[in-house]
Amino acid sequence: MPLTPMQIQELLDDNHEHSCDGYGCDHICVKIAAIADLPSRFGQFQVVAFCNNKDGKEHAAFVHGDVYGADDVPVRLHSECLTGDVAGSLRCDCRDQLETAMRTIGSMDKGILLYLRQEGRGIGLTNKIRAYGLQDHGYDTVEANLALGFLDDERDYSIAAHMLDSLKVHSIRLMTNNPKKLNALTEYGIKVNGRIPLVIPPNPYNAFYLKTKAQKSGHLLDASGKEHLLEQRDRPIVDGMTEEQIASLGE
Numbered sequence: 001m002p003l004t005p006m007q008i009q010e011l012l013d014d015n016h017e018h019s020c021d022g023y024g025c026d027h028i029c030v031k032i033a034a035i036a037d038l039p040s041r042f043g044q045f046q047v048v049a050f051c052n053n054k055d056g057k058e059h060a061a062f063v064h065g066d067v068y069g070a071d072d073v074p075v076r077l078h079s080e081c082l083t084g085d086v087a088g089s090l091r092c093d094c095r096d097q098l099e100t101a102m103r104t105i106g107s108m109d110k111g112i113l114l115y116l117r118q119e120g121r122g123i124g125l126t127n128k129i130r131a132y133g134l135q136d137h138g139y140d141t142v143e144a145n146l147a148l149g150f151l152d153d154e155r156d157y158s159i160a161a162h163m164l165d166s167l168k169v170h171s172i173r174l175m176t177n178n179p180k181k182l183n184a185l186t187e188y189g190i191k192v193n194g195r196i197p198l199v200i201p202p203n204p205y206n207a208f209y210l211k212t213k214a215q216k217s218g219h220l221l222d223a224s225g226k227e228h229l230l231e232q233r234d235r236p237i238v239d240g241m242t243e244e245q246i247a248s249l250g251e
């Protein structure tokens with residue numbers, strides 16, 4: 001059951017006049033601006049558009065099933081990656097993670113994907129492409145990282161927490177391979193009742209993960225064998241990986 005017309009009206013009414021001190025150190029307050037049906041190739045969704053009071057960034061929630069006041073709602077946080085999500089870039093695996101999350105949620109009873117407009121770890125498309133350019137010209141990952149700057153974790157999770165509250169979700173299970181993310185959301189008052197690992201089906205493009213990095217082959221390395229930046233802050237687990245391979249991914 002999707003959000004009912006009555007629930008949609010309640011959400012819109014509640015948000016119409018909403019204003020708060022905001023979540024996190026940047027005090028960003030978001031509010032629901034519009035809701036509509038969104039049939040997709042991953043299943044039946046509703047899309048919820050959020051506007052915010054700081055930087056004009058429009059975040060979105062892709063909602064599947066009855067999440068209003070619900071407990072243990074599977075939730076995935078996805079940071080925007082234009083090059084990966086839209087163009088299918090192989091410099092990162094954002095699109096694999098996005099598609100897997102949408103497909104998984106679409107096959108479940110209910111779930112939410114929060115699409116956070118944090119392109120290039122929060123510094124925007126232009127700076128991300130600059131860092132790609134530096135890598136193309138031989139900069140190593142650390143140097144390119146410095147050029148990219150670091151993602152402001154606090155802001156990312158605070159907006160996500162506010163969005164979940166705005167949607168009146170009671171408690172969640174977070175789809176992530178990074179247990180640290182759970183604590184971050186908990187800090188902002190979200191009741192996180194567990195974690196669902198995100199396991200990506202194998203395909204020719206992510207088969208790299210099934211091999212050892214020592215082979216210096218695969219799409220997520222550049223010509224000189226240097227690793228590309230991880231944009232989703234989630235180590236990918238591909239179906240078929242051994243426990244050892246998963247462990248070697250780090251946190």
Ligand SMILES: [Zn+2]
Pocket residue numbers: 018019020021022028029030162
């Ligand atoms: Zn607010």
Ligand SMILES: [Zn+2]
Pocket residue numbers: 081083084085092093094095231232
């Ligand atoms: Zn990406």
